[in-house]
Amino acid sequence: MTGQSLLAVRGLQAWYGRAHILTGVDLAVGRGEVVALMGRNGAGKTTAMKAIMGLLDRRAGSVAFDGRDVSALPPHRIARLGLGYVPEDRRVFTDLTVEENLEVGRQPPRDGAPHWTPDRLYALFPNLAEMRGRRGGRMSGGEQQMLTLARTLMGNPSLLLLDEPSEGLAPRIVQQMADALRALKAEGLSILLSEQNLAFAAAVADRASVIEKGRIRFEGPMRALLEDEAVRRVYLAL
């Protein structure tokens, strides 16, 4: 798999101040593949995403994207290579309208990645179409989550880093989110999503990596994780 991986992470370490959060994370995402990064709260999922994206001051290890080492690049350069990041805490720009939020994410079209326009995104997320002029701060949590995803798609990424897309959403919205992710996968997009919700991950992911205390403890097809009760109990059960 590693040979043609779109994203290959080797021995990734990261710190918050003096706290050593990631002690050595290996991850791989192939083209067109959806990988779920599973783990409990505090296991290091969000930190891993931020470290890949270059958002942490102190990190070590290698991150190769599309065959290119990006571990020393600043976030905006990484984003421009086609790595899209959707944070867990729905960081929509609350002062900006839906349209303006999308505009911030806009990047030129990219070979080998789906090309998104506001109209195509409004078709994918019909809710957003009805509130183009509304400010991000006046939207519900689910709407904000959709907007955050749509905003990142405006950069025409070939790989999406999705941090806990189902967290804190109503079941109906979670269903919409899963539908949207399957539609994105059908477009040929590769996705690395972090999740605690096993059912959600099982509905969209091909493979799973399980993280605990800053290290990957299990790696394999989604089905293997579903069948391996021991791993689920040790690393995922609350």
Add this chain to the structure above:
Amino acid sequence: MSFYLVQFLSGLATAATLFLVSSGLTIVFGVTRIVNFAHGSFYMLGAYLGWTLVERWGTTPLGFWGGVAAASLAVGLLGALMEVGLLRRLYRSPELFQLLATFGVVLVVQDAASWIWGAEDLLGRRAPGLKGSIDILDQPFPLYDLVLIGLGPLVLGLLWLLFNRTRWGTLVRAATQDRDMASALGVDPARLFTGVLFLGSALAGLGGALQVPREAVNLHMDMAIVVEAFVVVVVGGMGSLTGAFVASLLIGQLQAFGILVFPQITLVLVFLFMAVVLVIRPYGLLGRAEDAPPTAASPGPPLIPSIGPARWVPALLLALLAAVPLVAGDYALIVLTEVVILALLAASLHLLIGLGGLVSFGHAAYFGLGAYGAALLVKHLAAPMPLALAAAPLVAGLGALAAGWFCVRRSGLYFAMLTLAFAQIVWSVTFQWYGVTGGDNGVLGVWPPDWAAGKAAYYWLTLALAGGALLLLRRAAFAPFGYTLRAGRDSALRAESVGIDVRRHQWLSFALAGSAAGLAGGLYAFSKGSVFPTLMAVPVSVDALVMVLMGGIQTLSGPVVGAALFHLLETEAMSLTDWWRLVLGAVILVLVLAFPKGVAGFARDLWTRGRDT
């Protein structure tokens, strides 16, 4: 009636300039979160460059307006240069370091301007075609001011279009709200910030260049305008352009009519107005809570009492200092006395900044209150020195108790501006109450009695009193009081939820810091034999801030080291060259770039690193 109309119109013209400058300041602050003291310097440079270009080309309207535009663009480029060469290296440093860096720029620009244009006031050419005045209800009103009045709304409109109708403006607003998120979406924040600094500085330059036909260009324009612009920005709400516009209009009118009603205290009026606005509307007229700056001091590693040999450093230093008169001459003793006094001033400010996370822009008020408290007792009641010195911290402490009650109700930059407001009010009263304070003639003849009149004797006295106060401040830092303060600094919410009354502790620390500064002021008065209103003016507050920041806010020794470094540098540079501001400014810039944790913080890092390995 017509007289009032003209007065109203000239208020509008003042407001236009004020808006140009403060719009630039609010834009730069909104995006970079930097309190840019150099903004006033850009305004001054705009005026000087405008003067030169208008002298050369200004015989025709095209030449005049071309000159103004060129001056504005040139200043904009300087602002961009400052971002690329200086600020960009400091975005990861504590926010206060950026403030210190911009203050270094202020000093450098002052001397550069004085070197290029000289110290004389420069009277500029008036705008061709607009030299006359028109009659408004039989009162003459300058045509040029009428143009300025139109310019304010025009610039507001253009800026609104820029920020709401262009991609660049949208990106700037996005980065203003969440820099990291914008960069994760492929937006290069550094390039955006360069553009913002260009725009903000060009607006300051434009404001300055447009003043050339209205008032003489001089070297004091920078501080005067930057303080006013900060008031406008804070009254309007940080980062709000419309707020800055409304605030400019209000303050322009306040100055136009205030001068009729209370001719002597227009400055106090403006600051009183700001204080009232902030008490009623905590985030300014059009500001919102989420735009409020975070507390200025970053927590950093916790302070720990020194252990091992380092524990004896203060005692050793004190013993060394006490022995100095055995070898040093009078001049060295005078300088050292000043260093000790300033160390106390800086340490008292550090109590607020380093432990409380409260950045005061007006700490000079309490230094001055102490000095005047002592001096006036001597002058009016012929009080002996010990009594006067005992009164100094009392007077200043009471003043701080009163001002602090208001100030601690706000945090971050709003706190800073309230402290500045009170300092300006105290300064103005001192400056204008001739009957009691002697106004700008000051109070003379405040000498120590014979037993303390010798340089060595007074030095020892200072060392004993200031050293004792420093030890008390240090004790407070490691007492429950200090821990409580730091808890409130690091998380006010969590501190309150465990039952700490954060505001009350901040209030007490404000009073304590004020009275320590007052003792420093009293000692200063007797060391100089006189006091003047400049003791409590903005530059002294800024100096104290620079000392604390130079030394580093994360150690208790920082302010002492910073005060010594700053004062010795200043005295040395002043004695060696007329261009001491340039030297001092350059040193500050180098220090900021080389030691982003402050000198004492750097030394401590070296020390701990040496022990870890």
